[in-house]
Amino acid sequence: MGGSGRDSPRFNCANDGLRENLRRLVPNTLPPRMPVIFSGIQPTGTKHLGNYIGAIRQYVEGQDRGDPAIFCIVDLHAITNPYDPAELRRSVYDLTALLVASGLDPARCVLFRQSDVKEHTELCWLLASVTATGELNRMHQFRDKSVAQRELVSSGLLFYPVLQAADVLAYRAHEVPVGEDQREHLELMRDVARRFNSRFGEELLVVPDHRIPVVGARIMDLQNPDRKMSTTGGSEEGTVYVLDEPKVIEKKIKRAVTDADDPPRIAKDPAKPGVSNLIDIMAVARGVSPEQVVADLAQARGYGDLKAATAEAVIAMLAPVKVRYEELRADEAALEQILASGAEKARSIAAQTLADVRRVMALGPPPS
Ligand code: AQP
Secondary structure, three states: OOOOOOOOOOEEEOOHHHHHHHHHHOOOOOOOOOOOEEEEEOOOOOOEHHHHHHHHHHHHHHOOOOOOEEEEEOHHHHOOOOOOHHHHHHHHHHHHHHHHHHOOOOOOOEEEEHHHOOHHHHHHHHHHOOOOHHHHHHOHHHHHHHHHOOOOOOHHHHHHHHHHHHHHHOOOOOEEEOOHHHHHHHHHHHHHHHHHHHHHOOOOOOOOEEEEEOOOOOOEOOOOOOOEOOOOOOOOOOOOEOOOOHHHHHHHHHOOOOOOOOOOOOOOOOOOHHHHHHHHHHHHHHOOOHHHHHHHOOOOOOHHHHHHHHHHHHHHHHHHHHHHHHHHHOOHHHHHHHHHHHHHHHHHHHHHHHHHHHHHOOOOOOOO
16 A cells, blocks of 8 residues: 555545644644554464455555554463364464565564563553443443353453553554454544543543545445455355465456346445445555546446456456465564564564553652
């Protein structure tokens, strides 16, 4: 993704409007600043087109805008669902290789594994003191996933948003690039930060903004376009994986569910979720607006043309990532080195926040 500023129309940032209005009313009081950017991504499953468009592309865009831009492979979140320990270790390397193959440069951002920085779990516990269980019980993700965990609903699943709040707040991040599905967790984290500051009488934690792409914030399952493309809840045929072979991508997109409109109509319309989804996917893959995609397909003979063009654009976007991934994944020692050096940088930032948090909460010996 090419570089873009905080004013990029491709993203919605919660407080951007407010900040811009203030800047206009009182010039020079709020100079443009480089935001601290933070986001986490789970090392589970194989990453799909939704993860790539909603999250990973935003990370790559953010790495030169952030000071610093921090990206975390959240293995502690991954253990809130049933998992195989050996597979988790492999998946962390898979994801590290995928992120670097997608364009993250460890020299221009901080890339690390969550469990290497113990400040995350400590801050999680400390933030629990200002988080209501009722709020956690109401989270959609908890409600959906706890239904799926039939044998044991882990308390980690309930606590997931508190750990997520700790991930972000430990770095005093201003911006959190995520897909639309994380909006509710981001709102909770903002409430937790405000409540903590008010309870302990200092503006110590930064209330972060979410950064959600204007196009592609919610990529839908190709077979069930009323549901988001998802690692655990989606259909295999309706989920395009970043590392799928081109032939597989083509097959999945060509079989995408559209609608029975006669004559077929290529348009963005809430009543046409399948067609709208393909338009969004193609827009992102080609780097143009959905309106442009619709205009380009004005002469199309039907949905077959839309699907063929979408498949071609997605294959062109993902093919270089796959090639680079294969090279990087072969060298686990190099991947481990990237994570270790990222963890060192992350720790040095998070430790400062934790020292402040412990001080205001009166934990440990009094400051000298
Ligand atoms: N369908 C999607 N469209 C746009 N963005 C999406 N994200 C997830 N699905 C879509 C964004 O991807 C980032 C990583 O999410 P994660 O760490 O939760 O990884 P995951 O488990 O692979 O995510 P899924 O697919 O959402 O898994 P399920 O549904 O099983 O929990 C986040 O920024 C997310 O918004």
